[in-house]
Amino acid sequence: MDDREAIASNVLGARVGVLGAGQLGRMLGLAGRALGLELTFLDPNADSPAKAVGELLVSEYESAEALAQLASARVVTFEFENVPVGAVKALEARGTVFPGSRALEVAQDRLHEKTCFRSLGIATPKFEAVSSWPELAAALERVGLPAVLKTRRFGYDGKGQAVLRSEADAQAAFQQLGGAPLILEGFVPFQRELSIIAVRSRSGEIVSYPLVQNHHEGGILRKTLAPAPGVSEELQRVARRHIEKLLLHLDYVGVLALELFEVDGGLVANEIAPRVHNTGHWTIEGARTSQFENHLRAILGLPLGATDAVSSCAMLNVIGMAPDARAVLAVPDAHLHWYGKEPRPGRKVGHVTVLAPDATTLEERVAQLERILSV
Numbered sequence: 001m002d003d004r005e006a007i008a009s010n011v012l013g014a015r016v017g018v019l020g021a022g023q024l025g026r027m028l029g030l031a032g033r034a035l036g037l038e039l040t041f042l043d044p045n046a047d048s049p050a051k052a053v054g055e056l057l058v059s060e061y062e063s064a065e066a067l068a069q070l071a072s073a074r075v076v077t078f079e080f081e082n083v084p085v086g087a088v089k090a091l092e093a094r095g096t097v098f099p100g101s102r103a104l105e106v107a108q109d110r111l112h113e114k115t116c117f118r119s120l121g122i123a124t125p126k127f128e129a130v131s132s133w134p135e136l137a138a139a140l141e142r143v144g145l146p147a148v149l150k151t152r153r154f155g156y157d158g159k160g161q162a163v164l165r166s167e168a169d170a171q172a173a174f175q176q177l178g179g180a181p182l183i184l185e186g187f188v189p190f191q192r193e194l195s196i197i198a199v200r201s202r203s204g205e206i207v208s209y210p211l212v213q214n215h216h217e218g219g220i221l222r223k224t225l226a227p228a229p230g231v232s233e234e235l236q237r238v239a240r241r242h243i244e245k246l247l248l249h250l251d252y253v254g255v256l257a258l259e260l261f262e263v264d265g266g267l268v269a270n271e272i273a274p275r276v277h278n279t280g281h282w283t284i285e286g287a288r289t290s291q292f293e294n295h296l297r298a299i300l301g302l303p304l305g306a307t308d309a310v311s312s313c314a315m316l317n318v319i320g321m322a323p324d325a326r327a328v329l330a331v332p333d334a335h336l337h338w339y340g341k342e343p344r345p346g347r348k349v350g351h352v353t354v355l356a357p358d359a360t361t362l363e364e365r366v367a368q369l370e371r372i373l374s375v
């Protein structure tokens, strides 16, 4: 089926294949079910959250047999960023995958990612590739302290990185991380962290959500405020321009997230995620169309849905604990999402989105929820 035929044909009952079956897959599946889609997930973990919302193929990502089964879907996508690029390429040889392997390759390597930002005129922290102690020492001379040393690949939730404030820190971090290719970044003295999510459909239509403000603790996202308070039209425009450049450069189809630092009124890019993103979970209740629905619309070539916020809201991650659902839901306009995972320290097991008519009420509701969700 060529692209025009695919777009023209009806999608009701169409099968969507998904690499990965975590909570992102589960929420994609919930949105997909509403649209009448069937979902098949591929994940090595038999106990994956998405098994509740579709068929789950339990297998390694690179199994030829499993990939062949997945490739028979109308379109294939991924919800996990560290799926082997080889698996995505194998799928591309047999069918349609969005976003494609090119975007995945760029996003999987922090060096490629930052080089890509730089080539598009998007500001980044200072950065240098590092693969030995002499290279790190030389890079520190140019980048300066404080700095952040990160593995180029496979980092998530702040894992595989260390903040360096002294040469002793650098030695200790290199001991720990030096077995893999690294990147040294200048530490950005940001006022706050923001992110933007945009969607490009296979017909070329682009929409973007309002900038949101993110709070991390110990490298893990704790809270998102949506829309980010006090964002000027100009800042929103700059963020939108950045992500649109990336969408076009990567010939991207689907949801793309861009994490940013706000420094002195300007934006510095941290990283992209080539998938639905934790800082977009608020869109389920807080926006006219959720990121999950819009991702599916985009990869199926359907018209995209409106991205305006319906209210100011906050999204709180539930980390390492099982909250009292009754207490959470007693907070006005709070919505609980539970991923069906066993709580373990530092593990994201659910989230709560709370809406409010004004900033003060939102603050009160967030404070109430933070008490309930603290371990």
Ligand SMILES: Nc1ncnc2c1ncn2[C@@H]1O[C@H](COP(=O)(O)OP(=O)(O)OP(=O)(O)O)[C@@H](O)[C@H]1O
Residues within 6 Å of the ligand: 125, 148, 155, 156, 157, 158, 159, 185, 186, 187, 188, 189, 190, 193, 216, 219, 220, 221, 259, 270, 271
């Ligand atoms: N160069 C930097 N300067 C200042 N803070 C930084 C820098 N890089 C990362 N951080 C902090 O560490 C957090 C995690 O970093 P990053 O996004 O690179 O890693 P990650 O493991 O991919 O995280 P996640 O999976 O949560 O997106 C950032 O959100 C930010 O708070």
Ligand SMILES: [Mg+2]
Residues within 6 Å of the ligand: 259, 270, 271
């Ligand atoms: Mg990040």
